[in-house]
Amino acid sequence: MSTTAARGAETLTSVASAARILREFGKGNAQLGVSQLARRIGLSKSTAHRVVWTLVAEGLLEKVPETGLFRLTTTMSSLGASAETAHRLHESATIPLDQLRAVTDGTLHVAILDGVDVLYIERREGPGAISVFRAVGSRNLAHVTSTGKVLLAALPPEQQRRTVEHMRLTPKTPRSITSRSAFLAELATVRRQGYGENRGESEPGMASIAAPIRDPLGRVVAAVSVAARVPDVTVGLRHLARPVVETALRISAGLGGQR
Incomplete structure (x- = not known):
């Protein structure tokens, strides 16, 4: 040799x-x-x-x-936890996502929070799917996405404040939120209403709406969203709030959580 x-x-x-x-x-x-x-x-x-x-x-x-x-190390433990979470979510989300796809032409995602990004771990394309939307395994800035807003809104107040303080609120469109105080106010709204919206903040002319997925202890571990082109980004996809929230509840039930 x-x-x-x-x-x-x-x-x-x-x-x-x-x-x-x-x-x-x-x-x-x-x-x-x-x-x-x-x-x-x-x-x-x-x-x-x-x-x-x-x-x-x-x-x-x-x-x-x-x-x-x-x-x-914490890094390795987190990777293991993320892999296990992704596997459990895949099993629990399959049927609810197929049911949601029946009522919208948009692109469906399940995402988890990874630092100040969202990581997409599930995706379903409808007839109106747009290639710019993120593939499984890709990331996006949390502050310009509906899933990111939902996941950040669920953090404990002090952790949320520290996270937002260290975020670069880089604008992706003129509608992106770049003020920390405005973003914290947006997160408070998301937490109060139970769903988050992206109204032209990530891509021009596109919107998304997301709801939280919870584990058996009630902790938010992921978010499910619908994204699509819309005629009016100020209205966005609010008409899909109820089916998206219902889908999140069904996935949570699959994880062992209560509806």
């Missing part, structure tokens, strides 16, 4: 070892030591030590000072 091929094989082996170590933390083990990991996945202690500290350097694992053991 050539030197290059040998190095490539060694690199692939290291990647596989790192993946196996990370998987051990996904089996309900909050904290693990190097010796435990070495035994569980059949590595020498020196190899396990090297891989673990590489994962620490990359921000995927961290050492717990009190125990001397290792655990997933």
Whole structure:
């Protein structure tokens, strides 16, 4: 075997070892030591030590000072939680989204909050679907979307204030909200009325309306929306408020929440 091929094989082996170590933390083990990991996945202690500290350097694992053991960082835990949430939402949203598609030509989305962005995890296209609307896995600025407004409106007041303070309210159209005080007032309205609207704030001539999806504890974990071109962005898609809210309630019920 050539030197290059040998190095490539060694690199692939290291990647596989790192993946196996990370998987051990996904089996309900909050904290693990190097010796435990070495035994569980059949590595020498020196190899396990090297891989673990590489994962620490990359921000995927961290050492717990009190125990001397290792655990997933907040970033990795959040990724796992997001993946699990997306899977559960997919199962719960399929039928309600198909039912909502029967009453609108717009594009349907389910989105979750990721920092100050919304991440789209479900999409349904109707006959009037527009290619500019976001595909599954894409992101958009939360402050110019109906789903983003719903998700931000559900944050605890202090967390919401801190989040908005650190947001760049970059305008995407002349109708985008760029004042923090105006945006906080908009979030208060969304929370009060139970749905959020984007009236030409993300794309000219387009509107969307969204409602919150809740888990069994009543926490807002996602939002469902309809987006479409409209003749009057000041009116938007308010006529779809009721079916969108009903769809959100059905999805929430699928997650184990109460209607």
